[in-house]
Amino acid sequence: MPDDEKSKGGAGGTYTLACLCCDVELELALVYRCPNCSGALEPRHTLRGAARRDHETPERAYFDFLPLSSPDFLDDGITRRTPCRPAPDLGAAIGVPGLWTKDESRQPTGTTKDRLASVVLAVFRQFGIKEFVGSSTGNSSTALARAVRRDPAMRAHFFCGEDFVTNHDVPDHARTSLTVVPGTYVDASAKARRFAAEQGLHLDAGFFNWARREGLKLAYLEALDQMDRTPDVVVQGISSGMGLLAAHKGMREYLMTGAIDRMPRFLMVQEESCAPAATAWRQGRRELTAADRIDRPQGLATAILLGDGAPYYPYLYDIASQTGGAVVSASRRELVEARTMLRELEGLDVCYAAAATIAAVRNEAAAGRIGEDATVLVNLTGRSRTDVPA
Ligand SMILES: Cc1ncc(COP(=O)(O)O)c(C=O)c1O
Structure with a gap:
């Protein structure tokens, strides 16, 4: 060594x-x-x-x-380096010629969550964890399950809400299981927590699992090294917002090492039909309350339909306010248009949660909050393994 x-x-x-x-x-x-x-x-x-x-x-x-x-x-086969390139045609069409896309849909399971899976499993190995329990809206569990299948010494039990089954690709396997529970992601997380406590197993803490964020961070360090300048604005679709926190940590670290010279603004986006954080941000609130909760989230951007973001939102509020950023929402029509533009102008076929970034940049540019000369980095966090573009 x-x-x-x-x-x-x-x-x-x-x-x-x-x-x-x-x-x-x-x-x-x-x-x-x-x-x-x-x-x-x-x-x-x-x-x-x-x-x-x-x-x-x-x-x-x-x-x-x-x-x-x-x-x-580490296991070398879990993630790969993904393309990060200027998107001048799409950028010009939405009023931001300095647009860059980081295409995380090229990861093996189709989303940036492979990054998380790789580092979570490495940290688990470092601390001697060989069996764990987890839950997600689909993409994290899919990525973790694949990583577990690659390691004969590892086992995992995943839980998901019935509305999110189709987002999961967790095939039957001797060392991974998927249990479907009535209700949403929030119900599945509660069930996972109880199961872990009953069985004495390690619970992967989702957003609070710092190893997840350390893995997700690498998409951003890689993007910064691929770009020829520091972005003014960084954009990502948010569910819990752990990817966004990861991005912010990556930027802080690159500021410390001198690899970038200033902190970008962070723009976070939700789908309008399930946007408690964007609503609270618009109203100037740092907390989400029970009244903000959406019990049966519906929408196109299934990967980011989280109806109860209360434990996470204050962290996102702080990043948005400290960096001059914002938490915004985009409508169903805007998501469809953004996804179509990505495909037609840049040849990128991504999911609605990823396309939401383009809808957000387009709206912010139209409102004059992103200038024509800005360099904007959008994280296209994944592709859909199931739906066909609307
Ligand atoms: C494709 C995709 N994009 C974005 C997100 C946002 O995730 P988070 O805000 O929890 O990092 C997710 C979450 O599952 C996802 O699957």
Whole structure:
């Protein structure tokens, strides 16, 4: 092992876990909530000398930015480097000629969630976890299940709400199971939590699992290295918003290493039919209440139809307000138009949750909140494994 890898030390090396709310610092461990205030935790490191390495596996290329003590915990076949390129035709059509797309639909299971699966499993191996329980709106569980199938020492149990079964691709397998529960993603998460407690199994904490965010972050570090300038605006569709938090952490780290020179604005987008965070943002609120909850979310952008984002929204509010960003929504018609434009002008066939970014940029440009000279990076987080474009 080269010296710079060894210098990261034993399990987790010189990393600490810091609370995003009260800044308390803990030793790196597999805990997901701050013992003082229940806030979300994130791994931190001085990043002294951290740099991208020349390797085609993204996790190895960005090993210096991951809370892993050894690259041996990684599985090279889970993710791949994806294209990030200017989209001048689409950009011109929506009033932002400096548009760049990061095409995460090229990941093996079709979404950026493969990034999360790779790092979650590596961190689990580092901490000796061999069996876990999880839930998602579909794409995270699909990615995690594939990663589990590749590791003969790993087992997982996934739960999903009945409305989201078609979003899951978790084939029957001796080491992975999918249990469908009546209700939504929120009901499935509650069931997963109970099952994990009853069976004494590790629960993957979703948004609060910092390893997920460390994996998702790599799409952004990779994009920044592929771009020839720092983006002014970064855009992503949000469900829990863990991808957005991951993006923000990636940008903070690249500011620390000097790879970028300023923090972009973060623009987050939901579908209008299920947009509690966008509504709260418009009203200037930092909290979501029970009245904001949407019990049976409906819409085209199935991957981001989360009816209860209360535990996550304050983190998104903070990022939007600190960076001069916003949380917005896009209508069904705008999503359909955006997806069609992506296909016709750029040859990119992505899902509605990804196309929502283009709808948001188009609306913000039309309203004069994104200038014609802005460089805008949109994360096309995935493609659909099921639906056909409307
Ligand atoms: C394709 C796609 N895009 C975006 C998201 C947003 O996820 P989150 O905000 O939880 O990171 C998801 C979540 O499942 C997704 O599958």
